Amino acid sequence: GEDVEQSLFLSVREGDSSVINCTYTDSSSTYLYWYKQEPGAGLQLLTYIFSNMDMKQDQRLTVLLNKKDKHLSLRIADTQTGDSAIYFCAESSSGTYKYIFGTGTRLKVLA
Amino acid sequence: NAGVMQNPRHLVRRRGQEARLRCSPMKGHSHVYWYRQLPEEGLKFMVYLQKENIIDESGMPKERFSAEFPKEGPSILRIQQVVRGDSAAYFCASSPPEGGRGYTFGSGTRLTVV
Numbered sequence: 001g002e003d004v005e006q007s008l009f010l011s012v013r014e015g016d017s018s019v020i021n022c023t024y025t026d027s028s029s030t031y032l033y034w035y036k037q038e039p040g041a042g043l044q045l046l047t048y049i050f051s052n053m054d055m056k057q058d059q060r061l062t063v064l065l066n067k068k069d070k071h072l073s074l075r076i077a078d079t080q081t082g083d084s085a086i087y088f089c090a091e092s093s094s095g096t097y098k099y100i101f102g103t104g105t106r107l108k109v110l111a
Numbered sequence: 112n113a114g115v116m117q118n119p120r121h122l123v124r125r126r127g128q129e130a131r132l133r134c135s136p137m138k139g140h141s142h143v144y145w146y147r148q149l150p151e152e153g154l155k156f157m158v159y160l161q162k163e164n165i166i167d168e169s170g171m172p173k174e175r176f177s178a179e180f181p182k183e184g185p186s187i188l189r190i191q192q193v194v195r196g197d198s199a200a201y202f203c204a205s206s207p208p209e210g211g212r213g214y215t216f217g218s219g220t221r222l223t224v225v
Contacts, residue, residue, distance in 0.1 A: 004153070033213055035216075040120075040218070041218050041219075042115070042117075042202060042216040042217050042218040042219050043154075043202065043216040044216075045213040045214070045215070048213050088153060088154070090153075090154075097142075097144065097159055097167075097206075098156045098159075098167075098170075099146075099154070099156065099214070101146075101153035101154040101155070102153050103151065103152055103153045104153060
């Protein structure tokens with residue numbers, strides 16, 4: 001079945017860039033998403049990218065998609081302590097409503 | 112707009128009891144999705160409902176779990192005769208009738224079975 005994988009932990013210093021990586025297996029993935037989960041909270045949609053795009057930028061966030069390698073990354077520029085959270089990668093195929101989530105990457109930002 | 116509201120935030124049940132989790136979608140949203148997050152895992156799809164209809168329950172365990180979304184009131188996820196393995200965070204998401212990209216999730220209900 002479809003699978004989405006992420007590394008479990010990432011630690012960066014405040015002001016540095018963070019890069020969170022994700023790989024997926026479903027060739028028919030049409031949309032790929034990044035969600036942020038702060039402690040005790042729900043999931044907040046950060047951004048998404050359509051599979052015919054290579055890159056999407058939104059303020060401090062840059063999403064890169066390598067469709068050939070099925071690799072997605074989220075870059076956070078000038079990382080702040082408020083960015084400390086779990087980041088989930090998810091994918092869905094066109095016409096479906098089921099999202100396949102990764103296990104999440106716990107980002108810790110050191111002051 | 113209050114967003115997707117779930118309650119309770121935390122629920123403790125003894126083995127064998129029933130758990131009822133409630134989800135009120137965002138205003139104007141008529142599609143509701145339930146996901147479960149087991150410890151150290153990602154979210155897994157459980158069920159997709161529209162008002163008074165279960166559209167897809169392929170992710171629901173065959174026994175003890177049921178869901179409904181009545182014409183009036185919140186969507187309910189019911190777990191009967193809970194077991195320790197049901198301990199998880201249960202998230203609800205909603206979307207408008209025309210769909211759209213990226214669900215809005217509630218804050219979740221964290222169920223602990225003791």
